[in-house]
Amino acid sequence: MKISGIKYLVGQGVDNVWKNRMMAFASFCVLLVSLLLVGISVLAYWNATSIIGGVESKNEVIVYLEDNTTDEEISQIGNDLRTVPNVAEVLFYSKEEAYASLKQSMADYQVLFESLGDDNPLVDAYRIRVEDIGQITNTIAVIRTFDHIYSIRAPYDFVNILVQLRKILMWVMGALVLAMVIVSMVIISNTTKASVYSRREEIQIMKYVGATDAFIRFPFFIEGMITGFFAGLLALGITWLVYTSVVNTLEEQSALLSIIGMGNIIRFSDIYLQVAGCYIFGGAMIGALGSSISIRKYINV
């Protein structure tokens, strides 16, 4: 196709937007709202998983060993633990270390320790970090089969809550994204229908004089893409404003921050390229796709 042809077609697409400005504005608004809902929930999801990840990484499984375990056996258990699937890190925590830190944390009850004398009532232990906290039950089941294990302490309840939370978040997200994409496409396809209807004479003449299907469809495709592109652009601006102001507000809430950890909150400056790409590309794609689908239906070339 010649450059003049492409210019003509893009020009027609722009004209379409203008001629159907009411409908185009309607799809622009719907797309904008959809993109914002999806975008902001994706950002919330990212942050939630980042925070969950941060909390998870602080959690550990502690494997207490029987008191009469020899040094060789202890190091053997350490090696065995490292071969267990899903185990990321294994640290030895001797009963002396444990006793020292216990003493320190209970400095006010010095008296208690004095009565014990040099007798250390604690046992040696391994502290384990797992890769996937969702698999923790299986991992522990494996460890339980080892000899010389006195007991295992794992953050089951906490893990379950986190895993559930993540699952729910993912389902809500998925449903939201799907619903928004479908709603947007339906609305856009109706805009295209109106656009096709208002130009039905032109289209019919185009068909009679031998315009190719692609040539007839292209302006409508462009029309959807333009609408989507601008919706994406505005969505980006709004998200940027809302997101940074939320993060700024959070930064002032130091009490809340100490729980979730500021490091786990994603900065807009770190992700703006991805966000811009997704919004603009996503908007343009949904717009273009929505109109393409309906062109087939309404033009019937």
Next chain:
Amino acid sequence: MVELKDVSVTYSSGVDALNHVSLKINDGDFAFVVGSSGAGKSTMIKLLLKEIDATEGKVMVNGYNLSKLKRNKIPELRRTIGIVFQDFRLIPTMTVYDNIAFVLRVIDAPTKYIRKRVPYVISLVGLQAKTNSYPTELSGGEKQRVAIARALVNDPKLIIADEPTGNIDPELSYEIVDLLKGINECGTTVLMVTHEHDLVRHFGGRIINIVDGEVVYDEILGGTDED
């Protein structure tokens, strides 16, 4: 060149619109197609444009065998045909110039060629003064002349006119047929559907009469207008 060999068309509703029609229109011919309402004239035109397919028989148009023509080759076929409708079908939001240039733009003709060709065909139909007018500012006869210019603009081998005089004053009808005759004299095949027997009698020439989907008459008549 148009050739129908034993062609039948049955619509999905069960109506037999054409029944074993055979006819041939050679390059450079001028033919009138007459017949009462519902006889199957428009059906024949749709067949030639491959808007519909023959249920039976063979259709050849400008060297294309339509039953074998792939969908994506239909534009190629249609670029060899110019079409004129009873109701003009001009685009109301475009000027005379753009209504005609539009045809060339949508077949991706070079801009330079469009700039030369469009004024030329406008002058052929004698509407230079109306180049920048909109269709609503034109009379019926003028509108139809614009439609004829539009049909001519991509230099088709065949012009099909479906009752081109149906919506205009009788005295202007003669002008329109004169124009089509003139185009035919320059070598373009013309097929004109009409209800107006006066017109046919006046001009004479090849006359194809269709009744209930069958060709009942196909002869050359001398017209009363000797030119």
